[in-house]
Amino acid sequence: MxxxxxxxxxxxxxxxxxxxxxxxxxxxxxxxxxxxxxxxxxxxxxxxxxxxxxxxxxxxxxxxxxxxxxxxxxxxxxxxxxxxxxxxxxxxxxxxxxxxxxxxxxxxxxxxxxxxxxxxxxxxxxxxxxxxxxxxxxxxxxxxxxxxxxxxxxxxxxxxxxxxxxxxxxxxxxxxxxxxxxxxxxxxxxxxxxxxxxxxxxxxxxxxxxxxxxxxxxxxxxxxxxxxxxxxxxxxxxxxxxxxxxxxxxxxxxxxxxxxxxxxxxxxxxxxxxxxxxxxxxxxxxxxxxxxxxxxxxxxxxxxLPEREDINGGAKPRHLDLTALDTPSLALANAVRETLRIGDLVDSMLGALLNVLRGSQTAVNQAVRTQGEDVEVLYSAVKLYLAQMPREDLSEQDSRRWAEIIELAINLKLASDLIERMLRKIQQQKTAQRREFSDIGLEELATLHSQLMANLRLGLSVFLSGDPESARQLLREKRRFRAQERRLAHAHVSRLQRKVVQSIETSSLHLELIADMKRLNSLFCGSAYVVLETLDTGALEADAVPDNAHSP
Structure with a gap:
């Protein structure tokens, strides 16, 4: 024996x-x-x-x-x-x-x-x-x-x-x-x-x-x-x-x-x-x-073994391979790819926001709601996947990357929820109260939206590449967005003084949307700080310049 x-x-x-x-x-x-x-x-x-x-x-x-x-x-x-x-x-x-x-x-x-x-x-x-x-x-x-x-x-x-x-x-x-x-x-x-x-x-x-x-x-x-x-x-x-x-x-x-x-x-x-x-x-x-x-x-x-179609129709994780959890470099790469999928969904939801603003899409349709649910599913999957990784075996660099992924996933989830609330506000304004933005106000929101879309894509690029120069550019764009947001808020108040009827009717919603876009911009630009905090403290100090220095 x-x-x-x-x-x-x-x-x-x-x-x-x-x-x-x-x-x-x-x-x-x-x-x-x-x-x-x-x-x-x-x-x-x-x-x-x-x-x-x-x-x-x-x-x-x-x-x-x-x-x-x-x-x-x-x-x-x-x-x-x-x-x-x-x-x-x-x-x-x-x-x-x-x-x-x-x-x-x-x-x-x-x-x-x-x-x-x-x-x-x-x-x-x-x-x-x-x-x-x-x-x-x-x-x-x-x-x-x-x-x-x-x-x-x-x-x-x-x-x-x-x-x-x-x-x-x-x-x-x-x-x-x-x-x-x-x-x-x-x-x-x-x-x-x-x-x-x-x-x-x-x-x-x-x-x-x-x-x-x-x-x-x-x-x-x-x-x-x-x-x-x-x-x-x-x-x-x-x-x-x-x-x-x-x-x-x-x-x-x-x-x-x-x-x-x-x-x-x-x-x-x-x-x-x-x-x-x-x-x-x-x-x-x-x-x-x-x-x-x-x-x-x-x-x-x-x-x-034919591929079976997903009868539920919802998003499911594609890259979170459980067999890679024992290999941090592979597991983190998988989590990065899945997090970028969340970013793509948020990008699509942000595009729908502009359609609702311009009136080409009159309501928050089922596709947008589904995208929000998909963000929730993928966010939960990434979070649980990273939670299963043995943190004690991670190197210092891998630990930082682990934290970066978690932070971006949380920011994208918050952004998705915020976009859905913005869409509901606009829908209520247009359907329940039958009110429309002024032409100038609409163009201002569209301009800010375009800048927001660009910052989201640049933020995802910075997260993927970790390029310090791109991160500095993202912080510059963040400051430019702040200055633009203040300028547009002042312009809206000027129209109120001139008693533009449409501006008066949509004033609260207009200012709320600008504030919401400011919050979204902060969420999208968070990846720049992670890249620069250990590489270039000067860039972070530059970002600390008071915002009114950039305001008109």
């Missing part, structure tokens, strides 16, 4: 080491990996190589699958290159299984020792995260040694010999057992290495080992497909295609399994080398053969 517990704990340590390496690499190079996988993937050889390299870096084809499916789900990548990347990931994991079979016993204590020193001394820095990666790699090497040591006494147990003796080379049964190995250990790599250990001990024959290896590949495909169950249809299509490719590989190997096993028996290699070599050869040949079929496979996956 103790021996079995040692084996299970060693497998768990391998899984944990792989997790640490993956999260550490993604936290340091997550943005670069995102860029590598999401851009310039139209050429199949490039996408294939990218899948190999990313899997070699993160030590897990399942991790590559999670990244790729999330990018497809967010619309950063189409299905066809994503399937090519998944084929490359299968080759990458086979290469890593070969690398990890070398004698690296000296490397484990060195990596763990150095990794702990760097991680504890500089935890929130890039060097500290690379120390985390070193710890993970050391744990992987150590876990592989423990798996071999723990499996040795088990392989001599009579019950285990009887159990594996029942596997007589039936490829389907062997593949099923191999798939279970991979799913239980949450790693096809661990399942392949355990199979190699059993073959080395003579517990299983070479044909059985081949079947287990093929099944381990299928098990990793099933893991990836199950992991995407909470994603949208586009992401699940990628995992489905990868699983189908593994099942096709099983069907292709069945006719040649017996002659292949007899030929491999004639080779002068130890069982471990034969098993690992077959794993590498099988995945490489299978993936290269399938490379030309990704187009038809994409169509098949779309047919098997």
């Amino acid at each position: 103790l021996t079995l517990l040692n084996l299970l704990s060693a497998v768990a340590l391998l899984i944990w080491g792989t997790h640490i390496v993956r999260t550490g690499i993604l936290r340091v190079y997550g943005s670069n990996l995102r860029r590598l996988l999401s851009q310039n993937m139209s050429k199949r050889p490039l996408a294939f190589i990218a899948g190999i390299l990313v899997t070699a870096v993160v030590q897990s084809s399942n991790a590559t699958a999670m990244l790729t499916t999330s990018f497809v789900g967010q619309g950063l990548m189409t299905l066809t290159p994503a399937l090519v990347i998944m084929l490359g990931a299968d080759v990458g994991t086979a290469l890593m299984s070969r690398v990890l079979t070398f004698d690296l016993s000296w490397l484990s204590p060195l990596l763990i020792f150095l990794g702990v020193i760097f991680f504890l001394s500089r935890k929130q820095t890039r060097v500290g995260q690379m120390g985390r990666v070193g710890i993970g790699l050391g744990l992987i090497v150590l876990a592989l040694q423990l798996i071999v040591e723990a499996a040795a006494p088990i392989t001599h147990a009579q019950g285990v010999k009887v159990l594996f003796a029942s596997l007589t080379g039936d490829i389907l049964l062997d593949a099923l057992v191999g798939a279970l190995f991979a799913m239980i250990s949450y790693s096809s790599l661990a399942a392949v290495l355990l199979t190699a250990t059993l073959a080395e001990a003579g517990v299983i024959s070479l044909p059985v080992a081949i079947g287990l290896v093929i099944g381990a590949n299928i098990g990793s495909g099933m893991l990836a497909f199950l992991s995407t169950s909470m994603q949208n249809t586009a992401g699940r299509q990628v995992a489905l295609g990868s699983l189908l490719y593994k099942l096709i590989g099983l069907m292709l190997i069945v006719p040649v399994l017996d002659p292949l096993a007899r030929w491999m028996d004639t080779l002068a290699y130890d069982p471990t080398s034969l098993v690992i070599g077959f794993h590498l050869l099988y995945n490489t040949v299978r993936c290269l053969l399938m490379l030309g079929t990704v187009g038809p496979m994409s169509k098949l996956c779309i047919w098997l």
Whole structure:
């Protein structure tokens, strides 16, 4: 019982080491990996190589699958290159299984020792995260040694010999057992290495080992497909295609399994080398053969898992991938994109405000109300998404970005509510009281509205780019808007003195709208302060100049 517990704990340590390496690499190079996988993937050889390299870096084809499916789900990548990347990931994991079979016993204590020193001394820095990666790699090497040591006494147990003796080379049964190995250990790599250990001990024959290896590949495909169950249809299509490719590989190997096993028996290699070599050869040949079929496979996956139309018709988050929460750079980028969607909705609502002012739209129609509800849905989704991020693991820069996103999302939500109230005021004035703005007053409001729209778009641009010069320009526009707002308020009072009837009738609403636009402008320009507060205090001091210095 103790021996079995040692084996299970060693497998768990391998899984944990792989997790640490993956999260550490993604936290340091997550943005670069995102860029590598999401851009310039139209050429199949490039996408294939990218899948190999990313899997070699993160030590897990399942991790590559999670990244790729999330990018497809967010619309950063189409299905066809994503399937090519998944084929490359299968080759990458086979290469890593070969690398990890070398004698690296000296490397484990060195990596763990150095990794702990760097991680504890500089935890929130890039060097500290690379120390985390070193710890993970050391744990992987150590876990592989423990798996071999723990499996040795088990392989001599009579019950285990009887159990594996029942596997007589039936490829389907062997593949099923191999798939279970991979799913239980949450790693096809661990399942392949355990199979190699059993073959080395003579517990299983070479044909059985081949079947287990093929099944381990299928098990990793099933893991990836199950992991995407909470994603949208586009992401699940990628995992489905990868699983189908593994099942096709099983069907292709069945006719040649017996002659292949007899030929491999004639080779002068130890069982471990034969098993690992077959794993590498099988995945490489299978993936290269399938490379030309990704187009038809994409169509098949779309047919098997068609996109379902949203029967509710409301907005839903597109970019808030829950699998990216362990990687702050990716999760924050997702939240940024979703927040910009809120900005687009507010921009559209602001456009509707001008239509109501000019009379081309006589009432607050259902489309505007729906946009307000969509803002509420997306705002709540962004807020909850960011709340799930582990704040203690964020670097100083990521913490600032986290706060920027929250602040802008709140400002946009407040702006949406304010625009809806403004629309209701105008509607009540025009429908209930039958009053209209004077031509001059209407043009003044339209001019202020145009300036407000420009400041909203510039504010979103500053939030996205973090460009200090654009932020300074936004603050200049904010001061110009204040001066314009005061000038127009004074002009309105002058018309009241001249007893312009329409101005008198709409005076309260006119001044309220100017004040509301001033509030909106402050909400839209908030992103400039976040950019400049640590870069250019002079710009902030300039903004503190009294507003009457700019008034006529």
